[in-house]
Amino acid sequence: MRRNLDMTALRAFVTVAEGGGVTRAAGLLHLTQSAVSMQIRRLEEALGRKLFDRTGRALVLTADGDQLLAYGRRILALNDEVWSRFTDAAFEGEIVLGVPNDVVYPALPPVLQRFHAAFPRMKVTLVSSYTHRLKQMFARGDAQMILTTENAVDPGGETLVSLPLVWVGARAGQAWRQRPLRLAFETRNIFRGVVERALDAAGIPWEIAVTSEMSRTIEVSCAADLAVHALLEGTVP
Missing domain, CATH: 3.40.190.10 (Periplasmic binding protein-like II)
Incomplete structure (x- = not known):
């Protein structure tokens, strides 16, 4: 009997693998760390394969995990493309995104890839600068969305992830x-x-x-x- 992959669990796996850990993935997915870990375990149990080597402090992909990552990226990209094609046709235009220099890589590339797949008619202009300059741009209306690295979030902002x-x-x-x-x-x-x-x-x-x-x-x-x-x-x- 054919079975379907759990897309939520697969997205959690790919995000952890690309982000380098559960903490960063939890922030990107807006989930708790325990919820992300549970999704990974659920996927491992469904496939009957160990996807991460947990013997050390860092999560390292196993051979099966490395192979699944390649499949997972393609599956999620196609899933997001189909979803966008049939549900988000109204979203088109341009958005200016401001991002601090210190978080452009490695966090941003997979996020931009997923955004483009979900909203192919949206043009993203990326501006990289210091947090204080990005906040000035946002205040002037020169950027529609900004990410910042700060000790505390301003009113109206949202903390996506806290990192040491x-x-x-x-x-x-x-x-x-x-x-x-x-x-x-x-x-x-x-x-x-x-x-x-x-x-x-x-x-x-x-x-x-x-x-x-x-x-x-x-x-x-x-x-x-x-x-x-x-x-x-x-x-x-």
Whole structure:
């Protein structure tokens, strides 16, 4: 007897696999982490296959999981295309989406792919900048929707996901051992103050070694072991 795949469970699986974990997937799907985990278990039980290796701290796709991911992407894309074709024909036009530099990748590509599949007649113009500039654009009406990275959400906003900050430095580097600790931050990075206060509270001396308007400069400085930086978990390049 032929059986049908649970599309909700399949979407949860693909989102976890692409997002790198249950926490990020829960935010993207607007579900609790336990609900996402339950969907994954339901899919594994239905297929009789183990899709993730859970022996370590990170979720790693098994060979079966890797194969299902390729199928799942195609199935969901076709599902979203059919749904859009017969239910969302009225949605067309243009939307300007503002996204901070630090969350463009890896979270945004799969979201934009699904949006395009669901609303093929909608044109998305993507603007990447700092949170404070995006909020100014939104206030002027220059952007219809913005994502921001902030410590607290403004009135009218919605928290999609909460992520911790993690340290970033050169592979096998030594900059993190130096005192004062040498930091690299963009000029208007909203998390700079958070990091500085945390270091002060821990009694760790620090200094700003590199500052720039460009995120790429910060990445290069850290890769060269000149300083360390802090990024949202899951957004490390």
